[in-house]
Amino acid sequence: MSKIIQLWILLPNPPDNLVDELQNTVFEFIWNRKQDRISRKTAIKNVTKGGLGIPKIREYINALKLIWVRKLKTSNHKWKSILKVSYPKVLLLEQLGSSLNVKDCHLNKFWAHVFQAYREFGRKIYVEKSEELAAEPLFCNDNIQVENRNIFYKNWIDSGVCYIKSILNEDGTFMTVKRFTQKYDINTNYITYIGCVQAVKSYIRKTGLTVEKNKSTDLTKTLKIIYGAQKGARLYYEVLIQTNSKPNCCDKWDYKLNLDINWNITFKKIHKIREIKLKWFQIRLVHRILATNVVLMHMGVENDITCSFCKKERDAINHIFWRCDSIKPFWEQLQIALNDRGVNAVSITLNESIVLFGHDVNFRSDDTFDLIILVAKFFIYKCKVKKIIPQFHFFKQYLRNTFEVYKHNSKVNMSYNKFMT
Numbered sequence: 018m019s020k021i022i023q024l025w026i027l028l029p030n031p032p033d034n035l036v037d038e039l040q041n042t043v044f045e046f047i048w049n050r051k052q053d054r055i056s057r058k059t060a061i062k063n064v065t066k067g068g069l070g071i072p073k074i075r076e077y078i079n080a081l082k083l084i085w086v087r088k089l090k091t092s093n094h095k096w097k098s099i100l101k102v103s104y105p106k107v108l109l110l111e112q113l114g115s116s117l118n119v120k121d122c123h124l125n126k127f128w129a130h131v132f133q134a135y136r137e138f139g140r141k142i143y144v145e146k147s148e149e150l151a152a153e154p155l156f157c158n159d160n161i162q163v164e165n166r167n168i169f170y171k172n173w174i175d176s177g178v179c180y181i182k183s184i185l186n187e188d189g190t191f192m193t194v195k196r197f198t199q200k201y202d203i204n205t206n207y208i209t210y211i212g213c214v215q216a217v218k219s220y221i222r223k224t225g226l227t228v229e230k231n232k233s234t235d236l237t238k239t240l241k242i243i244y245g246a247q248k249g250a251r252l253y254y255e256v257l258i259q260t261n262s263k264p265n266c267c268d269k270w271d272y273k274l275n276l277d278i279n280w281n282i283t284f285k286k287i288h289k290i291r292e293i294k295l296k297w298f299q300i301r302l303v304h305r306i307l308a309t310n311v312v313l314m315h316m317g318v319e320n321d322i323t324c325s326f327c328k329k330e331r332d333a334i335n336h337i338f339w340r341c342d343s344i345k346p347f348w349e350q351l352q353i354a355l356n357d358r359g360v361n362a363v364s365i366t367l368n369e370s371i372v373l374f375g376h377d378v379n380f381r382s383d384d385t386f387d388l389i390i391l392v393a394k395f396f397i398y399k400c401k402v403k404k405i406i407p408q409f410h411f412f413k414q415y416l417r418n419t420f421e422v423y424k425h426n427s428k429v430n431m432s433y434n435k436f437m438t
């Protein structure tokens with residue numbers, strides 16, 4: 018699909034409703050035209066961040082367009098001269114914020130969209146250090162507004178006043194109007210200057226930072242990131258889709274288990290699973306969308322909400338995989354077998370966190386161990402569906418068969434040596 022989108026961005030103006038429609042089609046495909054099982058906000062996240070890595074099309078297109086902002090710095094092609102004539106603000110790219118007024122752009126819609134993408138990117142960048150704050154541009158910056166509008170004072174720019182640091186004294190305090198007009202030899206009135214200072218002060222308050230000196234980085238943080246990428250647009254895409262929110266499942270598990278689960282490790286481990294069937298299984302387990310009898314009864318498939326193994330307790334993911342009395346002997350035998358064979362360097366004591374998420378504090382596993390636990394859970398789930406209590410000797414056979422299949426696949430994929438290691 019990425020190839021289609023790459024071709025598509027060459028169109029001057031991909032219509033918004035078409036982008037929305039395509040995005041909906043992607044989600045409908047994933048969930049087989051049924052209701053979404055994982056929120057879209059979570060699903061678009063990278064797998065290592067707890068998502069499904071589903072592409073967010075508008076952001077994907079924007080990320081590709083940002084490559085052209087980078088090319089303004091790195092390319093010496095003739096198109097640059099044409100652009101500079103038709104849109105002179107480009108010459109001030111490093112002096113201005115990312116909110117260049119795209120209505121000014123008479124050249125063509127393509128460039129208008131590039132600068133629109135640049136603006137949206139700029140809104141996702143948050144300064145975190147005093148030096149980055151001081152390097153923030155005063156003009157065309159959505160964070161610095163007077164009467165709800167961005168400002169642009171051409172005579173200030175001509176005199177070299179472009180950044181927050183330009184109006185700061187050595188100690189980080191703001192210049193007086195007198196000092197400002199004298200230093201830059203600018204003819205500006207008191208109200209204009211104070212209006213700008215107030216807007217900057219209000220922005221600084223929002224960042225929670227304090228400016229102690231007028232030292233700054235050499236570029237705005239936005240451009241530093243854009244120029245910093247060597248190639249491609251992945252980095253831009255990651256910035257555009259980033260949110261601080263955790264997937265919903267994290268809070269639910271934390272509340273339910275009362276364990277200190279490191280979610281970063283959990284999601285990284287999912288990312289490492291190569292076999293797609295097992296990966297999807299573990300995603301469903303972690304995101305709590307694996308069908309339990311409670312859900313199946315709700316759907317009218319089952320007529321009982323109790324566990325398929327013990328038939329006593331209410332069915333739940335952590336119950337069938339760990340807490341159920343009928344499943345305990347299975348894990349005990351697996352633990353003995355793992356320690357006998359020395360799969361891990363140190364002896365292993367399985368627990369709920371290791372079984373469900375593949376890790377625990379103070380416990381380091383390896384790929385083989387992770388795979389065995391994962392296949393064991395998958396085996397248990399298959400038994401649950403068939404309503405038979407998992408037997409360890411059947412599992413051993415199942416594991417052997419699974420390894421044979423992987424061995425064969427690794428030969429096909431030319432990764433046999435890696436597999437054998």
Ligand SMILES: [Zn+2]
Pocket residue numbers: 324325326327328329330336337340341342343
């Ligand atoms: Zn049970």
